Amino acid sequence: MKRPSIFSSNYKETVKRIRRRNTLIAILILCILITIYVIFNDRINKFFIYRNNDLIDASAPENQDTQNFSNTQEVNTSKENITDKTFENTQKISEEQFYTLQLSSGRNIKIYYEEKNKEKLFTGLSDDTDYISLSPSKKKACIIDKENQDMYIMNNDNTFVNITMNVYTAFGRPNEKYYKPDQLLRFNNDYLWHDMAKFLNEDKVAYRSRLPYFITNDYRLYLWVYDLSINNHQCIFALEPGDIQIQDLDKTGLKIVDSGNNYYLKPDNTIVMR
Numbered sequence: 001m002k003r004p005s006i007f008s009s010n011y012k013e014t015v016k017r018i019r020r021r022n023t024l025i026a027i028l029i030l031c032i033l034i035t036i037y038v039i040f041n042d043r044i045n046k047f048f049i050y051r052n053n054d055l056i057d058a059s060a061p062e063n064q065d066t067q068n069f070s071n072t073q074e075v076n077t078s079k080e081n082i083t084d085k086t087f088e089n090t091q092k093i094s095e096e097q098f099y100t101l102q103l104s105s106g107r108n109i110k111i112y113y114e115e116k117n118k119e120k121l122f123t124g125l126s127d128d129t130d131y132i133s134l135s136p137s138k139k140k141a142c143i144i145d146k147e148n149q150d151m152y153i154m155n156n157d158n159t160f161v162n163i164t165m166n167v168y169t170a171f172g173r174p175n176e177k178y179y180k181p182d183q184l185l186r187f188n189n190d191y192l193w194h195d196m197a198k199f200l201n202e203d204k205v206a207y208r209s210r211l212p213y214f215i216t217n218d219y220r221l222y223l224w225v226y227d228l229s230i231n232n233h234q235c236i237f238a239l240e241p242g243d244i245q246i247q248d249l250d251k252t253g254l255k256i257v258d259s260g261n262n263y264y265l266k267p268d269n270t271i272v273m274r
Contacts (some may be wrong), residue, residue, distance in 0.1 A: 014122065016099055017211070028242055034215060035233075036218045046258065066097035077239075084201050091115050094100070095116070096112065097112065097113055097114065097120075098110040098111055098112045098113065098126070099113070099154065099158050101143065102156075103145045103147070103150065103152075103161060104145065104148065104150050104162065105145050105147035105148050105150070107145075107147065108256040109125055109126055109130060109143070110125065110126035111124075111125060111126075111132075111141055111154055112124050112125070112126070112211060113142070113156065119139070119156070120139070120156040120157075121137075121138040121139065121156065122138050122139070122140070122141045122154070123138075124133050125143070130143060130144065130145060131144040131146070131196070131197065132144075132262065133197050133198045133199055133205070133245050134199065135199040135201075135202050136199060136201065136202065136249065137202060138156075139155065140153060140154065140156070140199070140202065140204075141153070141154040142154075142197045142198075142199060142205050144197055146193070148181065148182060148185065149164075149181060149185065149192070149193045149194045149195070150164040150181075151164050151194045151197060151205075151207070151226075152160060152164075153205070153228060156164045161200065163205075163226055163228070163231075164181065164194065165181070165193070165194070165211075165233045165235070166180065167180055167213065168180075168211055170212065170252065173181075179214065180201070181193040181194075184214070191210055191214075192208065192209055192210050192221065193209055193210075193211065194207050194209060195207060195208050195221075196208050196245070196246045197246075198246045198247075198248075198249065198254060199249065200225065200249070200253075200254050200265060200267060201267050203227060203228045203229045204225055204226065204227055204228065204267065204269075205225070205226045205228070205233045206223060206224070206225050206246055206254055206256075206265055207223075207224050207225075207226070207246070208221045208223060208224065208244045208246060209221065209222055209224050210222070211224070212235060218271070220242055220243075221241060221242065221243065221244040222235055222236075222237075222239075222244070223235070223236040223239045223244055223246075223256065223258075223265070224236065225269055234269065236265070236269060236271065238270065239256065239258060239263060239265075239271050240258065240259075242258045242259040243258065243259050244256060244257070245257040245258075246256050252264045252274065253265050253266045253267070253272065256271075261273065262274050
């Protein structure tokens, strides 16, 4: 547009009109540019977003499925392990076998056994405060009741016999005297009538006792042997009384420690010092 002359009468109005027009044009151009920027920028952003999503979607399913499968597998494995352990525990409980022995003191105890080659072999007691010894074959068990010191032999066919020495006869003049364990233990509960029994073989059980003496302050112990075949208790006087400890059975015999010395009890009831 031709620039107006400064000498024109309407010069000022013409200049103002031109300025307004130019301002409007500038504003219009600016609006157009902003609109174009917004439109194209939105499309560009969407393009890259879609593109990135496509790339992610193309790689994610396989990893995600693998991860999910791995997690599922771990959970399933854990469940299997729990099930296996539960089964093992249940199996152990179901396979646990025992006989029940009713003691003269009124208590019931369980004597556990396991089966090997169709033979029932004893393994132990339900209450470890009672005393038990197993024969060499483990087909017999000797139990001492902690309440009254009664002694039992349990067989693997679920039969048992009470082998307690119910009466001890003290021979003397002019009259014999009879002692019973329940009466003596009521008078002196520290007295040992039967204690620490161990099998010498399948037919003999060795144990220690304060019998045949009843002196209150005499704590010496004597070695005794019970013979199942003849139902007889015998004191082994060949071994001096003292602090007798009956230990394990080996090829030499049943090891006895008496006041620090080592002895062996043989099946014929003889004593050998080693």
